[in-house]
Amino acid sequence: MKKNIKEIVLRVIILLIGLTIAHLGVTLFLLTDLGADPFNVLVQGIFRTVSSVTGAGWLTHGYTHIAICFLIILVLLIVDRSYIKIGTILCMVCGGPIIDFFTKLLSFIFAQERTLWFKLPVLALGCVILAFGMTIVIKSDAGTGPNDLVALVISDKSHKKFGIVRIIVDVSFVVVGFVLGGSLGIGTIVCACLVGPVAGFFLPQSGKIVEHILHRFCNGC
Numbered sequence: 232m233k234k235n236i237k238e239i240v241l242r243v244i245i246l247l248i249g250l251t252i253a254h255l256g257v258t259l260f261l262l263t264d265l266g267a268d269p270f271n272v273l274v275q276g277i278f279r280t281v282s283s284v285t286g287a288g289w290l291t292h293g294y295t296h297i298a299i300c301f302l303i304i305l306v307l308l309i310v311d312r313s314y315i316k317i318g319t320i321l322c323m324v325c326g327g328p329i330i331d332f333f334t335k336l337l338s339f340i341f342a343q344e345r346t347l348w349f350k351l352p353v354l355a356l357g358c359v360i361l362a363f364g365m366t367i368v369i370k371s372d373a374g375t376g377p378n379d380l381v382a383l384v385i386s387d388k389s390h391k392k393f394g395i396v397r398i399i400v401d402v403s404f405v406v407v408g409f410v411l412g413g414s415l416g417i418g419t420i421v422c423a424c425l426v427g428p429v430a431g432f433f434l435p436q437s438g439k440i441v442e443h444i445l446h447r448f449c450n451g452c
Contacts (some may be wrong), residue, residue, distance in 0.1 A: 238449050239317075242373035245441055246318040247325070249367025250376075254326055256361030258333035262341050263350040263357070266416030269401035269408070269423045270378040274299055276411030283412075297323070300377040307380055314384055318374020326376065354418050355425065362429035366437035369430075378404075382427070394431025398424060 257268065267275060278295040300323045307314050340353070369375050375383055386396040401423035409415055 238445065239373070241445060241449050242371045243318055243321070245444060246321065246368050246371035246373040249364045249369075249371060249437075250322055250325060251329055251364070252367060253361050253364025253376075254329040255333050256357045256359065256364060257326075258330050258337060259353055259357030259360065260418060260422060261330070261357075262334065262337060263345075263354045263418055264341070264416075265350055265354055265418030266422070267414070267419060268361075269404040269419060271296070272408035272413040272415050272419055273404040273411075274408070274413075276408035276413030279412035293327070303377040303380060307384060310384065311388075314375070314380055316372075316374035318368070318371065319377065319380065320374070322368065322374060322376035322379075351417075351421075354421055358422050358425045359429055361422075362426045363433050363437070365426070366430050366433040367441065370434065370437045370441040372441075392431055393434060394428040397427025397430060401427060 260268065266272075274292065274296045277299065278290065278292050281295070282290055304315055304319060304323075365376075365379060369379065369383060382393060382397040382400045385391070385400065386393040389396070405413075405415060405419055405423050
């Protein structure tokens with residue numbers, strides 16, 4: 232059934248809330264300085280490889296990130312364009328500024344040198360928050376971040392559990408990125424193995440939350 236304007240706006244708002252929660256988790260993860268998330272290990276590896284081969288002075292990590300996101304969107308438009316929605320673009324353009332905001336807000340946590348035993352719980356908390364926010368975004372049905380789309384589409388098409396597929400996708404990103412020159416740390420491994428299963432656990436609950444909000448504010452539209 233075709234969605235009306237009110238429902239679309241409400242779903243986009245839900246997506247933005249989920250996106251903010253997810254990137255709070257990403258920020259906590261990144262502040263531990265224990266590695267990058269799997270997708271960015273891939274981006275980093277591709278960036279370093281292309282830079283060294285072409286010597287392109289204009290190329291930056293940010294441009295590479297955007298290019299890979301657009302490539303994923305282009306491929307999925309060919310595979311099944313129903314997965315690409317307005318929120319997909321919002322996820323791509325809003326993530327960076329949200330992380331910048333939370334980094335400035337939370338940088339005091341790591342203003343002094345912290346031990347690994349302090350960083351690991353923060354890292355795990357960041358991954359859990361990331362996974363929860365990600366499921367809100369997915370269940371908003373207004374779009375999904377380009378990197379999450381890969382796991383979502385494969386999961387839907389293969390009828391496999393999202394959590395398992397997400398691990399496979401993340402580990403693949405890490406391996407390819409590392410081979411191409413991307414750096415990683417213990418946090419990258421934790422993120423690759425933890426986010427998928429936690430997101431799989433949260434998906435049903437997040438779906439109920441989103442449906443309750445829609446019923447409450449949109450009369451079940």
